[in-house]
Amino acid sequence: MSGRSLGIGLDVGSTTTKAVMVDSRGNILGSRVVPTGASGVGAAMRCLGELSRESGADTKNAPTISTGYGRSLIDFAEKSVTEITCHSIGVHHLNPSIRLLIDIGGQDSKVIRVGENGRPTDFELNDKCSAGTGRFLEVMARVLEVSIDELGPFALQSNSPCMISSTCTVFAESEVVGRIGAGESPKDIAAGVHAAMASKISTLSKRVGVVTPVCVTGGVALNPAFRYYLSKQLSAELWMPDNPQITGALGAALLALEP
Amino acid sequence: MTEMSSGKEEKAYRPLNTQDLLQGVLFRYVLEGNAASEEGRLAWVTSGFPVEIPVAMGITPTYPEQYGAVVGSQKVGPTVCGFAEEIGYSQELCSYARSSIGSTRKPELSPLEGLPKPQALLACNNICGTVLRWYDTISQMTGAPVFLLDTPPFEEEQQSHHLAYVRKGLDHLVEFLSSRFGVSLEEERLREVAANSSKAIGLWTKSLEACKNKPSPLNCADRFTTMAPVVTMRGAEHTIEFYQALYDEVRERVSQSVGAIRDERIRLLWDNIPPWFTIFRFFNGLAKRGVVFPADTYTHAWSGSLEGKDLFDSAATIYSNVYLNKGLQAKVDKMVELIKDYDLDGFVMFSVRSCKRYSLGQLVSKELVTEATGVPGVVIEGDMVDSRLFNEAQIQTRIDALLEMLE
Numbered sequence: 001m002s003g004r005s006l007g008i009g010l011d012v013g014s015t016t017t018k019a020v021m022v023d024s025r026g027n028i029l030g031s032r033v034v035p036t037g038a039s040g041v042g043a044a045m046r047c048l049g050e051l052s053r054e055s056g057a058d059t060k061n062a063p064t065i066s067t068g069y070g071r072s073l074i075d076f077a078e079k080s081v082t083e084i085t086c087h088s089i090g091v092h093h094l095n096p097s098i099r100l101l102i103d104i105g106g107q108d109s110k111v112i113r114v115g116e117n118g119r120p121t122d123f124e125l126n127d128k129c130s131a132g133t134g135r136f137l138e139v140m141a142r143v144l145e146v147s148i149d150e151l152g153p154f155a156l157q158s159n160s161p162c163m164i165s166s167t168c169t170v171f172a173e174s175e176v177v178g179r180i181g182a183g184e185s186p187k188d189i190a191a192g193v194h195a196a197m198a199s200k201i202s203t204l205s206k207r208v209g210v211v212t213p214v215c216v217t218g219g220v221a222l223n224p225a226f227r228y229y230l231s232k233q234l235s236a237e238l239w240m241p242d243n244p245q246i247t248g249a250l251g252a253a254l255l256a257l258e259p
Numbered sequence: 260m261t262e263m264s265s266g267k268e269e270k271a272y273r274p275l276n277t278q279d280l281l282q283g284v285l286f287r288y289v290l291e292g293n294a295a296s297e298e299g300r301l302a303w304v305t306s307g308f309p310v311e312i313p314v315a316m317g318i319t320p321t322y323p324e325q326y327g328a329v330v331g332s333q334k335v336g337p338t339v340c341g342f343a344e345e346i347g348y349s350q351e352l353c354s355y356a357r358s359s360i361g362s363t364r365k366p367e368l369s370p371l372e373g374l375p376k377p378q379a380l381l382a383c384n385n386i387c388g389t390v391l392r393w394y395d396t397i398s399q400m401t402g403a404p405v406f407l408l409d410t411p412p413f414e415e416e417q418q419s420h421h422l423a424y425v426r427k428g429l430d431h432l433v434e435f436l437s438s439r440f441g442v443s444l445e446e447e448r449l450r451e452v453a454a455n456s457s458k459a460i461g462l463w464t465k466s467l468e469a470c471k472n473k474p475s476p477l478n479c480a481d482r483f484t485t486m487a488p489v490v491t492m493r494g495a496e497h498t499i500e501f502y503q504a505l506y507d508e509v510r511e512r513v514s515q516s517v518g519a520i521r522d523e524r525i526r527l528l529w530d531n532i533p534p535w536f537t538i539f540r541f542f543n544g545l546a547k548r549g550v551v552f553p554a555d556t557y558t559h560a561w562s563g564s565l566e567g568k569d570l571f572d573s574a575a576t577i578y579s580n581v582y583l584n585k586g587l588q589a590k591v592d593k594m595v596e597l598i599k600d601y602d603l604d605g606f607v608m609f610s611v612r613s614c615k616r617y618s619l620g621q622l623v624s625k626e627l628v629t630e631a632t633g634v635p636g637v638v639i640e641g642d643m644v645d646s647r648l649f650n651e652a653q654i655q656t657r658i659d660a661l662l663e664m665l666e
Contacts, residue, residue, distance in 0.1 A: 069652055084660035108653070120664055122635060125657060207622060 004259060006062040009090075009252025010047065011083065012040040012070030015106030015134060016219060019047035020249040021057065024257060026093055030055050031246045040070030065252040069107070081255055083248045084112055084123050090251030091215050092118030094241050099211040102201060102230070103248070104220035106134040109201055111208045124207050131167040132200040134220045139169050140193045143176050144186050152223035155190035162192035167200045191225065198229035205234060212236045217244040271521050271547040272539075275481055277505045284488050284501050288321075289371065295319030296375035300440055303377040303397065306490055307386040307581050308408065309574040311456050311565055312432055314494040315449040316442045318379070322491050323397075326374050327355030330362065331535025331644035333370045340645055342368070353613040354644035356393040363400050377401055379439050381432075383408040385584040387616040406435045410579040414586035417579060426575040449570055452494040457564035462502035463489045464562055466509045467554070471601050474518025475553035476509045479529050480542040481519055482558040489561050524549030525665055528598055528606035528636075530556045531617050532643040548662065554601040556582075556593055587620045594624065595631045604665050606636040607658065612648050637661040 004024060011018040017036045021029045032047040044066075052059040066074035067086040074080070087103050092114055101112040108125055109132045115121040126132045130139075141151040155161075162184055166172040172193070179189050205214070214236050220226055221244035231238045241247060295301040295318075302313055304320040313320060330339045331354075340354050342361030359374075366373030380394040380403050394405045408428045413421055433444050463486070470477050477485075485505055492498045512518070529552045534541060542552065563577035582589040598606065608625055610618045625636045637657045641649035 069656070082656050082660040082663060084656070085663045120660065122629070123637075123660060125653070207626075 004063055004257045006057060007253040007256030008048070008051075008059060008062045008064040009086065009249040009254070009256060010044045010064060010066045010068075010071075010074055010077065011086065011246070011249035011252060012036060012044055012066060012068040012073060013083075013105055013107075013248075014069055016245065017043035017047060017068075017070070018246045018249040019044065019051055020246050020253045021051050021055065021059065021062070022250070022253040022257065026254055026257070028250065029057070031243065031249065033245050036070065040073045044070075044074055063256040065256040067248050067252045078256065081252060084110060084120050086248045086251030086255065087217060088112050088114045088120040088251065089118050089254055090247035090249070091217060091241070093250065093254055094247070095213075095215065095239060098213060098215040098239065100205065100208065101215045101217065102205055104132070104134060104201065104216070104218040104226070106138075106219065109133055109204065109218075109220075111201075111205045113208050113211075122208055124204050126200075126204060130169045131172075132197055132204070134218070136167070136169045136172070136197055137193070137220065137223065137226070139173055140176060140190070143173055143180070144190055144193075146186070146190065151190060152194070152225040154187060155194050155225035156228060158185070158187040158191035160188055160191075161195050162188045164189070164192040164196040167196050172196065191229075194223070194225040195229045195233075198226060198233050201230055202233040210234055210236060213239045215239050215241070217241065217247045219245050221245075269521055272478065272543045273517070273519060273521065275477075275485070275505070275508060277485060277501070277508050280501055280504055281485060281487065284492070284497065287497070288488075288491055291319055292321040293375045295321075296377070299378050301375055301377050302379040302381050303374065303394070303403070304381045305383050305386060305390045305394075307560075307578060307583075308381050308383040309429065309432075309565075309578045310381075311449065311452045311494050311570075311574065312429065312444065313381060313436055315452040316433075316436050316440070316444050318436060318440060318442070320381070320491070321374055321377070323359040323374060323393075324355050325487060325491055326362070326371075327358040327644050328487075328535050329370050330358040331646075332538065334536045334646065335370060336536055336642075336644040337647050339365075339369050350645070351612075353387070353389050353393070353615075354642055355613065356389055356396075358644055359393065360396055360400070363397055377403040379403050379436070380405045381408070382406070383410060383578060385410040385578055385581045387583070387614070389615075404439065406432060408432060408578070410581075410584055412584050412586075413579075414588075417576070421579065422572070422575055425579045426571055429571050429574060446570075453565035453570055453573075455496055455499060456493040457566060459489055459493050459498045459502050460561060460564050462499065462506045466502070466506045467559060469506075469509045469513050470553035472513045473526075473602070474516065474520070474523040475526065475551050475601075476512035476517070476519055477553070478519035478542055478546060479533065479552035479555055480538050482555065483533050483538060486558045486561065493561070518551065520546040520549070520551045522549045523551045525551070525605070525662065526601065526603045527552050528554050528556070528594060528601070528603045529609070530594065530606060530621070531609040531611050532557055532614060533609070534641055534646075534649055535643055536646045537649070545658070550662065552607075554597040554603065556590065556597070559593070559597065583616055587624060590620075591624050591627045591631075594628045598628070598632045598634060603634065605634045605661055607661070608636060608638045610638050610640045612640070612642045613645065614643070635661060635664050 066077035071080035340357035362369035362373040
């Protein structure tokens with residue numbers, strides 16, 4: 001791929017910070033996902049420290065590319081590249097047949113059309129609100145008194161999802177509270193929440209154009225109920241990488257190999 | 260990652276000398292407006308109003324929309340819009356309307372102490388429907404009566420009955436102004452004003468078209484600031500002098516291959532009103548990365564000249580055929596034409612929360628324009644005056660991603 005023996009990608013997201021280290025052929029040597037918390041730089045340094053301890057590699061002096069909303073904070077990076085380009089390159093590396101990529105992060109959702117060379121050719125991002133993002137599910141999990149990791153499996157136990165009409169986090173929260181007050185089953189409500197969110201994302205995806213196989217990445221991709229309802233609404237099989245949270249950092253690491 | 264700026268290095272953006280003249284022209288506009296108000300012959304006018312007629316009848320126009328741009332540029336949008344919100348106007352209402360209502364309510368706390376008091380309010384709904392209710396409100400606040408020139412929207416070709424209807428509206432306008440101000444319309448004077456207006460628009464159009472050259476002699480912010488006289492004073496003689504000076508400078512730049520920005524690499528189309536509160540920061544920031552905007556859909560909207568035997572027919576045709584008054588296809592066609600004629604690499608569509616008429620259909624238009632031209636585009640969201648609606652980080656990511664697609 002290049003003369004560079006190591007590449008590091010740092011994806012400083014709103015909820016989590018991800019780091020990936022690759023060798024000259026793009027093989028993943030190590031990765032980390034840590035909460036971003038109040039300091040994106042602190043989270044990035046923590047990732048790099050752990051990767052260095054684990055592999056013995058000199059992560060401080062390795063070529064690094066930053067991405068994500070906090071990308072400009074990483075002043076030791078050679079360059080910053082948007083998460084749109086990085087996710088596209090990362091996913092293409094793992095599965096070159098993917099043409100449509102849906103990435104649902106903590107504060108935004110992206111739908112990216114991936115070109116044959118792995119570069120994005122078109123994209124849509126969600127509106128300026130938390131509807132259709134990880135934050136939406138976090139708020140709903142809190143209202144339903146379920147942990148965010150349990151929310152998906154919990155929702156999949158429902159046979160008759162409630163109709164949640166709003167995807168606005170604030171309005172949906174009141175709607176869910178109303179449903180709880182009306183005595184409806186929390187599982188059905190949880191299922192309705194996922195269906196509502198999947199509907200929002202499916203609309204965004206249709207704007208870019210659905211081409212199968214569709215890839216889902218981002219923290220929300222780990223949620224099985226979200227994948228179930230999204231697949232149903234798109235009438236498409238979904239492909240998910242083993243670790244769907246790190247594709248942006250992977251793309252950045254691959255770019256870091258390019259001199 | 261960061262651009263080093265040394266004292267000797269030329270700036271990424273080259274300011275126009277004509278900008279200095281602009282200050283004088285706009286100062287004159289303010290003084291004339293104040294004087295006309297005191298003399299009882301000032302009309303507030305929407306940007307797409309056939310202003311040649313009131314001007315020919317001795318009425319001085321002033322422009323609340325342009326005032327909105329001033330409020331935005333001075334970065335006091337949230338404050339002045341807030342004066343309207345305090346009395347119940349929604350944040351969803353157009354920020355030009357809120358600036359106008361807010362500054363009429365509290366002129367002492369607004370830029371230039373608000374606009375001078377009007378004696379008439381002349382609205383044409385060819386640019387949007389909000390103007391009528393907005394002017395109604397100003398009428399309640401100031402006592403000045405409203406005249407509406409109704410230009411119903413249409414698709415494709417204008418029908419003869421449509422034209423006849425708008426033309427009848429122009430007759431009513433003359434009657435309204437005659438009875439309100441005790442003045443009359445002389446055809447000779449109208450021809451004189453129309454000729455001045457045509458000359459100014461002709462020179463303006465030449466400057467715009469010069470941007471087909473590479474490098475482009477003008478960037479977006481240059482056009483948005485120098486367009487003010489063609490919007491507000493297009494019938495006046497000194498406006499012609501201003502546009503002659505601008506065109507001379509543009510020609511000079513073209514002959515010496517001097518661009519509006521130092522290092523032109525990517526040429527983009529801009530769609531919609533700009534974010535006034537960050538106009539130079541936004542476009543100059545992109546200029547540092549080699550991005551120039553040789554064309555936009557907005558400043559190209561002031562292009563029609565009144566001419567021919569029947570000036571009223573000409574006015575009715577031009578002012579009802581503004582592309583915002585036609586179907587979505589008219590705007591898509593305009594974008595495609597500009598991208599092809601100006602050899603542009605991509606486009607940025609600003610979805611302006613305030614301006615529903617301009618922003619509706621942008622998502623669909625984006626697809627249609629890409630389909631027709633093969634170049635990518637991006638939609639960013641915000642507002643032209645209300646900076647509370649402008650999320651810089653999200654906008655940056657979208658624009659960066661577009662540039663990465665082009666690089």
